[in-house]
Amino acid sequence: MKSLPGPVERLIDHFAKLPGIGPKSAARIVFQLVHAPAEYVSDFADSLVSIKRDIAFCRECHNITDQGTDTCAVCSNPSRDHSEILVVEDILDLFAFERTGSYKGIYHVLGGLISPVEGIGPEQLNIGTLVARVKRLVSDSTVELVIATNPNLEGEATGMYLKEELEGIAGVSITRLARGLPSGADLDYADSTTLERALSGRSGF
Amino acid sequence: MKSLPGPVERLIDHFAKLPGIGPKSAARIVFQLVHAPAEYVSDFADSLVSIKRDIAFCRECHNITDQGTDTCAVCSNPSRDHSEILVVEDILDLFAFERTGSYKGIYHVLGGLISPVEGIGPEQLNIGTLVARVKRLVSDSTVELVIATNPNLEGEATGMYLKEELEGIAGVSITRLARGLPSGADLDYADSTTLERALSGRSGF
Numbered sequence: 001m002k003s004l005p006g007p008v009e010r011l012i013d014h015f016a017k018l019p020g021i022g023p024k025s026a027a028r029i030v031f032q033l034v035h036a037p038a039e040y041v042s043d044f045a046d047s048l049v050s051i052k053r054d055i056a057f058c059r060e061c062h063n064i065t066d067q068g069t070d071t072c073a074v075c076s077n078p079s080r081d082h083s084e085i086l087v088v089e090d091i092l093d094l095f096a097f098e099r100t101g102s103y104k105g106i107y108h109v110l111g112g113l114i115s116p117v118e119g120i121g122p123e124q125l126n127i128g129t130l131v132a133r134v135k136r137l138v139s140d141s142t143v144e145l146v147i148a149t150n151p152n153l154e155g156e157a158t159g160m161y162l163k164e165e166l167e168g169i170a171g172v173s174i175t176r177l178a179r180g181l182p183s184g185a186d187l188d189y190a191d192s193t194t195l196e197r198a199l200s201g202r203s204g205f
Numbered sequence: 206m207k208s209l210p211g212p213v214e215r216l217i218d219h220f221a222k223l224p225g226i227g228p229k230s231a232a233r234i235v236f237q238l239v240h241a242p243a244e245y246v247s248d249f250a251d252s253l254v255s256i257k258r259d260i261a262f263c264r265e266c267h268n269i270t271d272q273g274t275d276t277c278a279v280c281s282n283p284s285r286d287h288s289e290i291l292v293v294e295d296i297l298d299l300f301a302f303e304r305t306g307s308y309k310g311i312y313h314v315l316g317g318l319i320s321p322v323e324g325i326g327p328e329q330l331n332i333g334t335l336v337a338r339v340k341r342l343v344s345d346s347t348v349e350l351v352i353a354t355n356p357n358l359e360g361e362a363t364g365m366y367l368k369e370e371l372e373g374i375a376g377v378s379i380t381r382l383a384r385g386l387p388s389g390a391d392l393d394y395a396d397s398t399t400l401e402r403a404l405s406g407r408s409g410f
Contacts, residue, residue, distance in 0.1 A: 004300070005271045005278075007255040014249045018234045025225045030256065031297050032224055034269055038257040044219045045250040050212040051235065052243040064239055066210045073210075092236050095209070 060133065062109040062126050063094055074106055081105045082137065086146045087162060089113055113154040114161055122161055131165060138171035147176040265338065267314040267331050268299055279311055286310045287342065291351045292367060294318055318359040319366055327366055336370060343376035352381040
């Protein structure tokens with residue numbers, strides 16, 4: 001933008017790089033912040049710094065946790081079922097399940113999906129720690145591993161890889177999320193793969 | 206969100222309060238920042254603080270300018286036409302005109318519109334400084350004041366108020382932005398007020 005002061009331009013650039021924010025919304029945000037109280041803006045800035053300073057990653061599942069704690073709120077909760085591990089791509093997926101309030105097991109965050117196109121191999125994901133963790137847990141009880149990667153090409157490939165790596169371990173059962181019609185869906189608009197899955201996976205009524 | 210570390214929740218709240226960002230996009234942004242390099246995040250935070258620390262408002266037109274300068278890049282530019290003042294609601298509007306690259310006059314930022322519903326009267330806007338500025342400028346030459354408020358109820362009312370306040374000053378002519386069809390419009394979809402304005406304001410071809 002012409003004749004914008006440097007600090008304004010720099011902040012617009014920062015906001016415009018965030019997911020889902022274009023240059024126009026970034027400018028709108030920054031011009032609002034220009035008029036916001038100084039304390040509000042410095043509190044926002046402090047909040048940003050705190051995300052790196054006060055956050056750590058869970059040693060067990062790689063979820064985020066408070067700095068200074070080894071394990072996250074889920075892993076350190078004895079009332080969660082530690083024999084059921086939901087394997088998700090990232091922390092956003094973990095919190096999507098936490099919001100349902102009905103999952104009582106624990107998680108493992110892969111930190112991505114296997115993607116030859118983007119040069120991401122299994123060794124860059126948190127798979128080694130998952131294998132070690134499962135081996136440790138099966139000494140106490142059987143373990144169910146629920147593969148909860150997205151139902152797309154990369155999610156499927158990663159799920160297949162995990163199945164091959166882990167199914168040999170005694171005491172481990174591997175399942176994956178049900179496929180079918182989403183709640184509130186319109187049969188008319190559902191794609192044929194979804195319809196096929198819904199039909200082949202039909203259950204008693 | 207359940208079991209989210211405090212700093213994460215606080216930053217999500219901050220982002221969710223910004224215009225155009227909902228709680229879901231805020232979470233997506235924050236989880237991306239959690240994984241971003243610490244220098245990147247601290248640079249972002251510094252950028253935020255700088256918006257209050259390094260920015261001032263132009264004494265003449267109330268546009269933003271670098272801290273330590275009295276007047277903005279437009280007002281301090283001698284090659285701009287200082288006898289033509291475009292009166293806009295806010296800085297975003299000013300930069301919308303600057304982006305066209307074709308306006309050569311100067312601006313005056315009102316800082317809002319008269320709105321009895323929201324309790325905003327003329328005395329809360331930068332109208333006093335506009336009147337004083339126009340009186341100063343007319344001693345040198347005639348001045349054209351282009352009312353460029355949005356074509357809605359509040360914009361119209363504010364424009365009318367400005368006209369009444371300023372038309373008595375000798376040497377001042379008051380104009381407003383043309384009304385008509387926007388470029389690329391479809392006649393079929395234009396509302397009848399726009400069509401009436403386009404017809405009554407028709408010009409030679």
